[in-house]
Amino acid sequence: MMPFPVSVCGFSLRDTSLRVFIFNPAALRSIQEVRRSLPIFPYRDDLLAAIHEHQVLVIEGETGSGKTTQIPQYLLEDGYTKGGMKIGCTQPRRVAAMSVAARVAEEMSVKLGNEVGYSIRFEDCTSERTVLKYMTDGMLLREFLTEPDLASYSVVIIDEAHERTLHTDILFGLIKDIARFRPDLKVLVASATLDTERFSCFFDDAPVFRIPGRRFPVDIFYTKAPEADYLDACVVSVLQIHVTQPPGDILVFLTGQEEIEACCEMLQERCRRLGSKIAELLVLPIYANLPSDMQAKIFTPTPPGARKVVVATNIAETSLTIDGIIYVIDPGFCKQKSYNARTGMESLIVTPCSRASANQRAGRAGRVAAGKCFRLYTAWAFKHEMEETTIPEIQRTNLGNVVLLLKSLGINDLIHFDFMDPPPHETLVLALEQLYALGALNHLGELTKLGRRMAELPVDPMLSKMVLASEQYKCSEEVLTIAAMLSVNNSIFYRPKDKVVGGYSTQWCYENFIQFRSMRRARDVRDQLEGLMDRIEVEMVSCDGDNIPIRKAVTAGYFYHTARLSKGGYKTVKHQQTVYVHPNSSLFEEQPRWLIYHELVFTTKEFMRQVLLGFVWIFPLKKRAAAFWTI
Numbered sequence: 001m002m003p004f005p006v007s008v009c010g011f012s013l014r015d016t017s018l019r020v021f022i023f024n025p026a027a028l029r030s031i032q033e034v035r036r037s038l039p040i041f042p043y044r045d046d047l048l049a050a051i052h053e054h055q056v057l058v059i060e061g062e063t064g065s066g067k068t069t070q071i072p073q074y075l076l077e078d079g080y081t082k083g084g085m086k087i088g089c090t091q092p093r094r095v096a097a098m099s100v101a102a103r104v105a106e107e108m109s110v111k112l113g114n115e116v117g118y119s120i121r122f123e124d125c126t127s128e129r130t131v132l133k134y135m136t137d138g139m140l141l142r143e144f145l146t147e148p149d150l151a152s153y154s155v156v157i158i159d160e161a162h163e164r165t166l167h168t169d170i171l172f173g174l175i176k177d178i179a180r181f182r183p184d185l186k187v188l189v190a191s192a193t194l195d196t197e198r199f200s201c202f203f204d205d206a207p208v209f210r211i212p213g214r215r216f217p218v219d220i221f222y223t224k225a226p227e228a229d230y231l232d233a234c235v236v237s238v239l240q241i242h243v244t245q246p247p248g249d250i251l252v253f254l255t256g257q258e259e260i261e262a263c264c265e266m267l268q269e270r271c272r273r274l275g276s277k278i279a280e281l282l283v284l285p286i287y288a289n290l291p292s293d294m295q296a297k298i299f300t301p302t303p304p305g306a307r308k309v310v311v312a313t314n315i316a317e318t319s320l321t322i323d324g325i326i327y328v329i330d331p332g333f334c335k336q337k338s339y340n341a342r343t344g345m346e347s348l349i350v351t352p353c354s355r356a357s358a359n360q361r362a363g364r365a366g367r368v369a370a371g372k373c374f375r376l377y378t379a380w381a382f383k384h385e386m387e388e389t390t391i392p393e394i395q396r397t398n399l400g401n402v403v404l405l406l407k408s409l410g411i412n413d414l415i416h417f418d419f420m421d422p423p424p425h426e427t428l429v430l431a432l433e434q435l436y437a438l439g440a441l442n443h444l445g446e447l448t449k450l451g452r453r454m455a456e457l458p459v460d461p462m463l464s465k466m467v468l469a470s471e472q473y474k475c476s477e478e479v480l481t482i483a484a485m486l487s488v489n490n491s492i493f494y495r496p497k498d499k500v501v502g503g504y505s506t507q508w509c510y511e512n513f514i515q516f517r518s519m520r521r522a523r524d525v526r527d528q529l530e531g532l533m534d535r536i537e538v539e540m541v542s543c544d545g546d547n548i549p550i551r552k553a554v555t556a557g558y559f560y561h562t563a564r565l566s567k568g569g570y571k572t573v574k575h576q577q578t579v580y581v582h583p584n585s586s587l588f589e590e591q592p593r594w595l596i597y598h599e600l601v602f603t604t605k606e607f608m609r610q611v612l613l614g615f616v617w618i619f620p621l622k623k624r625a626a627a628f629w630t631i
Contacts, residue, residue, distance in 0.1 A: 031106065031107055032107075035066075035070065035107060038065065038066030038070060039061075039062070039064075039065040039066060039211060039212055039213050040061065040065050040066040040067055040070050040071070040211050041066070041070070043209075043211055044070075044074055046209075047059075047071070047074065047209060047211075048074060048075075048078050050207065050209050051075070051155075051186055051188065054206065054207055055179060055183060055185070055186060055187065056179060056186075056187045056188075056189070056203045056204070056206040057186075057187070057188050057189070057206060057207060057208075057209055058188075058189045058191070058196050058199045058200045058203070058206050058207070058208045058209070059071070059188055059189065059190045059191070059208075059209050059211065060191055060192075060196040060208055060209070060210045060211065061190065061191075061192070061210070061211035061213060062192065062211070062212070062213020062215065062363070063192055063213070063317075063318045063321055063360075063363075063364075064213060064321040064367055065211050065212075065213045067159075067190050067211060068089070068091075068096075068100050068159050068160075068190070069100060069103055069104050069107065071089075071157065071188065071190070072087050072089050072104065072132045072155075072157065073104065073107065073108065073132070075087050075155055075186075076131060076132060080154045080155050080186070081131040081132075081154065084131075084152075085131075085152065085153065085154035086130065086131055086132075086133055086152050086153050086154065087131065087132050087133070087153070087154065087155045087157070088133050088135065088140060088150075088153050088155070088156050088157065089132070089133070089134050089135070089157040089159055090134075090135055090136065090137040090139075090140050090156075090157065090158050090159055090168070090171065091134060091135070091136055091137070091159055091160060092136070092137055092160050092163045092165045092167075092168060093136070093315065094120040094121070094136050095288070095315065096160070097118045097119075097120055097134045097135055097136050098118050098120065098125075098134075100118075100134055101116055101117060101118035101125070101132075101134040104116050104132060104134070112125060113125045113126060113127055113130070114127055114129045114130065115129055115130060115131055115132060116130065116131075116132045116133075116134075117130040117132075117133055117134070118133070118134045118135060119133060119134075119135040119136075119139045120135065120136050120139060121136065121138060121139065121458050122458070122487070122521075122524055122525045122528040122529075123524065123528075136167070137158070137165060137167035137168045137171055138167040138458070140156070140167075140171060141167050141170055141171060141174075141405060142405070142458060144174060144405075144409055145405070145408060145409065145455065145456075148178075148409060148410075149178050149181075149182060150175075150178060150182075150185065153185065154184070154185070154186065155185075155186040155187075155188065156175060156185065156186070156187055156188070157188040157189075157190055158171055158172070158175070158187075158188070158189050158190065159190045160190070160191070160192070160318055161189050161190060161191040161195075161199060162191040162192050162195050162196075162318070162356075163318065164195075164390065164392040164393060164394075164420075164421075165393050166393040166394050166397055166402065167402075169392055169393070169394045169419060169420055169421065170394075170402055170405075170406070172189075172202060172203075172418075172419075172420055173417055173418040173419055173420075174409075175187055176202070176203060176204075176418060177418065187203070189203065189206075192318050192360060195356075195389065196208050198420070202420050213367075215363070215366050216366040216367070216368070216369055216370045216371060217366060217370050217371075218328075218362050218363065218365045218366040218370070218371045218372065218373050219370075219371075219372045219373070220362055220372075220373045220375060221372065221373070221374050221375065222375050222377065222378050222379040222382065223375070223376055223377060223378055224378070225378065226377060226378060226381065227331070227376050227377070230331035230332075230333065230376050231254075231259060231262060231263055231266075231331075232266075233331070233376045234252050234254070234263055234329055234331060234376065235263060235266045235267055235270065237329050237374055237376070238250055238252065238267060238281075238309050238329065239267075239270060239271075239278075241327050241329075241374075242278060242279070242281055242307055242309075243278060245327065245372075246326075247307065247326075248307070248324070248325070248326025248327055248369070248371070249302055249307060249308040249309065249310065249322075249324040249325050249326060249327070250307065250308070250309040250310070250325070250326075250327045250328075250329065251309075251310050251312060251316060251322065251325045251327070251328050251329070251364055251365070252309060252310070252311045252312065252328075252329045253312060253313075253314060253316065253317075253328070253329070253330050253331065253334075253361055254311060254312070254313065254331065254333075255313065255333050255334055255335045255350050256287065256313060256335050256348075256350075257287045257288075257290075260285045260286075260287055260311045260312070260313070261285065263311050264283045264285050264311055267281070267283045267309065267311075268283055271283075279305060279306060279307060280303070280305065280306035280307070281306070281307055281308075281309060282302065282303075282306055282307070282308045282309065283309050283311065284297050284298045284308060284309070284310050284311070285310075285311050285312075286298050286310060286311070286312045286313070286315065286316065287312070287313050287315075288313070288315070298310050298312075298322055299322065299323075301324070302324055308324065310322055310325070313334075313335075314334050314353070314357065314361075316364065317357060317360045317361055317364070318360060321367065322364075323367070323368060324368060325364055325365060325367060325368070325371070326365060326368070326369060326370075326371045326372070327365060327371060327372050327373075327374070328361055328362060328364050328365040328371065328372070328373040328374070329373075329374050329376065330358060330361045330362065330373060330374070330375050330376065331376045331377070332352055332353055332358065332375060332376060332377040332381070332382075332386070333350050333351065333352060333353060334350070334351065334352075334353040334357065335348045335349065335350055335351075336348070336349055336351045336390070336391075336396070337393065337396060337397055338396050339396055339397045339398050339427065341424065341426040341427040341429075341430045342426070342575065345577075345600040345601075345602060345606065346397070346398060346599065346600070346601070347601065347602035348601070348602075349602070352381075352385060352386050352387075353386065353390070354386055354387045354388060354389050354390045355382065355386045355387070355388055355389075356388065356389045356390065357390060358375065358382065358386065361373070362375075392420070392421045394419065394421060394423045395421060395423055395424060397427075398427070398431065399423055399427050399428060399430075399431040400431045400434055400435060400460065400461045400462075401459075401460060401461060402431070403428070403431040403432060403435060404435055404440055404447075404451065404454060404455050404461050405455060407435075407440075407441065407446075407447045407451065407455075408447055408451070408452060408455035412445065412446070414428060414432075415428070432445060434461065434462075434560060435451065435461060437559075437560065438450075438454070438461055438462065438465045438557070439451070439465070440454050440455075440461060440465070450465075450468065453468055453536045454468065456532055456535065456536050457529065457532055458532075459483065459487060459529075462557045462558050462560065462561070463483055463486065463487075463557060464557070465556060465557035466479060466482075466483065466553055466554055466556060466557025466558060467479055467480065467483050467529065467533070467538075467553075467557075468538065469552070469553045469556035469557060470549075470550075470553040471538045471539060471541075472553075472556075473543070473549035473550075473552045473553045473556075474541045474542075474543055474549055475541070475542065475543035475546075475549040475550045475553055476533065476538060476539065476540050476541055476542075477540055477541060477542040477543075478542065478543060478550050479550060479553045479554070480526055480529055480530060480533070480540075481526060482550070482554070483525075483526075483529060484522045484523070484525040484526035484529060485522050486598055486610065487522070487525045488518045488521050488522045488525065551612060554596060554612055555596060558596050558597075558598070558612075559596070560574060561596055561597045561598070561599075561600075562574070562594065562595070562596055563579055563594070563595045563596075563597060563608060564593065564594055564595075565591060565592070565593050565594070565595075570595060570608070572600075577606065578606065579597075579600060579606045579607070579608050580605050580606060580607050580608065581595070581607070581608055581611055582607045582608070582609065585611055587611055595608065595611045595612065596611070596612045597609060597610060597611045597612070598610035598611075
């Protein structure tokens with residue numbers, strides 16, 4: 001992916017109202033000069049010749065080589081969009097899909113949403129004129145529902161393939177299949193310098209086209225002994241580099257928002273205490289829930305005489321390129337999703353990163369000049385304690401949504417589906433069992449009419465069942481709002497407040513510690529879901545404040561997530577696992593006999609997140625649920 005300084009691009013990350021500005025000729029000339037200076041530019045003609053010759057091509061290129069922004073433009077210039085055909089480019093992250101589309105629209109001097117657009121879940125910034133379409137891998141997967149052969153696409157680019165997200169792995173199997181009966185479809189699998197031989201092998205020994213990046217030598221330093229507190233070690237290392245090393249910005253990798261905020265606070269406090277004894281140090285965080293204007297600051301040039309330190313999650317490994325980085329500090333950890341099929345619990349666990357990830361992180365230091373990477377772990381730990389590569393997401397996540405989607409595409413033999421790395425058998429069986437219990441599959445494992453309607457909604461199967469059940473209980477207006485709020489990743493409250501939103505007021509959100517950006521996204525999600533409800537002919541009605549129908553609708557979707565109070569605390573009905581109400585919950589002191597929860601998360605304990613009081617209304621379903629649970 002290209003660097004995109006804000007002063008040139010005129011947009012900010014995760015801003016849902018991206019706009020491309022009109023630039024003067026000098027600015028446009030400078031953009032074209034940047035395009036010509038990219039490592040990919042000298043290989044343009046060779047690359048187009050290879051694409052013309054081969055149906056499937058694996059492209060290996062360093063992050064920052066320009067492959068994400070330039071290859072679709074080269075293909076457009078070479079005539080691959082003639083006759084109204086489209087070029088699709090997938091990204092694992094919505095941030096990348098939005099920002100890259102904005103950059104390409106700017107380079108082509110077109111308005112974003114016309115010839116160049118993006119499509120992410122619950123947001124479509126495309127039109128009938130769109131020929132270059134950037135999208136998340138999940139959105140291309142959903143396009144198979146309406147266009148199983150992707151007939152409107154001449155080229156499909158699966159970018160950042162080395163990240164091996166759940167949706168990317170499913171796309172591999174589907175696109176490999178349709179490529180066999182669509183010889184005119186070009187398939188490009190773009191990856192950083194990881195796993196390219198495996199991709200080539202999977203796609204029937206497809207050729208690999210290598211694009212050298214701007215690589216400068218990187219000196220790697222290890223600690224002599226393991227660090228007891230890697231967060232404090234990061235802070236000390238940043239200050240040591242700032243005081244002792246030549247000019248150059250610093251990139252620190254941490255696992256999540258809490259760690260990043262703590263690190264930034266510690267750095268700013270220590271810099272305040274040192275005062276004028278040291279040069280200015282700009283501390284800039286970057287993580288998903290950060291407001292857009294603060295995210296954009298990481299791309300601004302560092303003022304003369306100062307040094308910038310960017311404290312980031314692993315999004316800065318491959319999806320973003322930040323110019324000016326000379327020093328990288330790598331504690332060797334990342335947050336990884338883990339799914340336990342036996343208990344049905346998903347956890348985000350801090351775990352050692354892989355050697356491949358560690359090498360990617362080190363490479364960030366060698367983009368503009370010779371750099372240094374300080375690894376806060378021993379050389380022995382790197383060689384003996386870290387996995388070679390990250391375990392693919394498909395082997396450590398809930399497969400309910402994927403199984404429903406594949407069933408709706410007519411793929412019934414999931415055991416023999418062409419996975420690059422097959423998921424655990426237990427996880428696949430649990431997904432089928434849940435879908436049967438929800439009524440999405442019949443006893444033969446075939447998709448039901450309800451299941452087909454559920455597949456139309458791009459949400460978890462339990463959530464889609466809840467939304468569809470709301471029609472029966474005459475409370476679809478209220479349940480749709482609940483579904484929208486559950487779909488914005490628990491980033492609504494700074495702390496819980498017992499108040500009702502009114503008038504979409506930014507000021508009200510600020511005064512009540514509520515993220516306005518998340519509320520606006522929830523409103524957009526609700527509007528999208530309402531449109532989909534209309535498409536599948538679900539009547540929108542309100543229960544006028546009566547919460548019993550709402551509880552019934554929630555239970556229809558989430559009866560699997562039932563917990564009962566016992567002597568030792570709450571136990572899940574399905575697996576008899578001990579779980580806890582979070583202390584921040586309004587029901588923490590109440591201790592009701594029955595609860596339904598949205599999800600289980602493991603932090604210090606197994607906490608139920610978003611709980612709903614249950615009592616009388618659950619008993620009619622209990623017997624039915626128990627019958628399903630004996631499968």
